[in-house]
Amino acid sequence: MITVKKILFPTDFSPCAKHALTYALSLATLFKAKLYIIHVIPKMNIPISAGGVMYPTLKIYKDMEENAKKKMHHLIPKRFLDQIEVENIIVRGTPYVEITKNAKKYNIDIITIATHGRTGISHTLIGSVAEKVVRKAPCPVLTIKHPEHEFVIPA
Amino acid sequence: MINIKNILFPTDFSNCAEHALKYALSFTELCNAKLYVLHVIADLSIPVGLGGSVYPLSKIYDEMEQNAKEKMKHVVPMHYIDKIETETIIVRGTPFLEIINAAKKYTIDLITIATHGYTGLSHVFLGSTAEKVVRMAPCPVLTIKHPEHEFVKP
Numbered sequence: 543m544i545t546v547k548k549i550l551f552p553t554d555f556s557p558c559a560k561h562a563l564t565y566a567l568s569l570a571t572l573f574k575a576k577l578y579i580i581h582v583i584p585k586m587n588i589p590i591s592a593g594g595v596m597y598p599t600l601k602i603y604k605d606m607e608e609n610a611k612k613k614m615h616h617l618i619p620k621r622f623l624d625q626i627e628v629e630n631i632i633v634r635g636t637p638y639v640e641i642t643k644n645a646k647k648y649n650i651d652i653i654t655i656a657t658h659g660r661t662g663i664s665h666t667l668i669g670s671v672a673e674k675v676v677r678k679a680p681c682p683v684l685t686i687k688h689p690e691h692e693f694v695i696p697a
Numbered sequence: 698m699i700n701i702k703n704i705l706f707p708t709d710f711s712n713c714a715e716h717a718l719k720y721a722l723s724f725t726e727l728c729n730a731k732l733y734v735l736h737v738i739a740d741l742s743i744p745v746g747l748g749g750s751v752y753p754l755s756k757i758y759d760e761m762e763q764n765a766k767e768k769m770k771h772v773v774p775m776h777y778i779d780k781i782e783t784e785t786i787i788v789r790g791t792p793f794l795e796i797i798n799a800a801k802k803y804t805i806d807l808i809t810i811a812t813h814g815y816t817g818l819s820h821v822f823l824g825s826t827a828e829k830v831v832r833m834a835p836c837p838v839l840t841i842k843h844p845e846h847e848f849v850k851p
Contacts, residue, residue, distance in 0.1 A: 543719075543722075543723050543726070544719050544720055544723045546723075564698075564699055565699055565837060567698075568698050568699040571698070572727050572728070573727070652839075657831075673831075676812075676828075676831055676840050679842075680842075681842075682720060682839055682840060682841040682842070683839070683840050684837055684838070684839045684840075685831050685837060685838050685839075685840070686837045687834075687835075687836075687837070
């Protein structure tokens, strides 16, 4: 019998991630595991001359972080909060790198991730972040497709 | 709350698959689900002129099927057989296609698959079958790495 004590759920607050969250919550309840929710604020490439002076990137990051904190706060339905332990993580960096890094840091047993987030184009079969996480994660990864993204084998 | 009633576990009887089986069994037990164990006998590409007359292809397939049937008997450990419902499936074809077909046919809720089977090279990060299954499966897929295959960031 395997033990699953820690589950990592990366989210970009997209509808796909929301769908994947139902799996993360169910697994956390089923295994009595702790749920780590991670949101990665991607690094921006803004030339200093473009936004640096008028609107410092530092402030943009702060806003994004504030925004993320607010969204994180409403992510978990109330009825689950009594049942499972939840920890929120907000970091800056490259999403797949931060996801795998934090999986190691927190000794995660399973990552549950949506195959399409914000950057995923609906016609590609799997999102680039999910694909990299599957390849590079130190633990098993549960990939969840949004029901609309079903693959049809050409006749 | 999600409902997982049917779990599919594709196996090529490799060590990696054996490791992934632990997850399949745990999920099956916990979710009170039924476990479908699938083995795909890969299509052989032997030119007819080469082995056709001396050793017929159909005989090779028959032997592979017999072999697979024997191995299938021992996949699920004894102490699980009483606890969970299992069904074994042996088919011929292209592994990833047959896995997806089976997932649809048996209305599978979750596929648990090892990232490296027999054809996986230990130095690539993800086996080709697992990768295709992740991309094309109609349901969530749990990919399980063998502990030896951990990715080390250069």
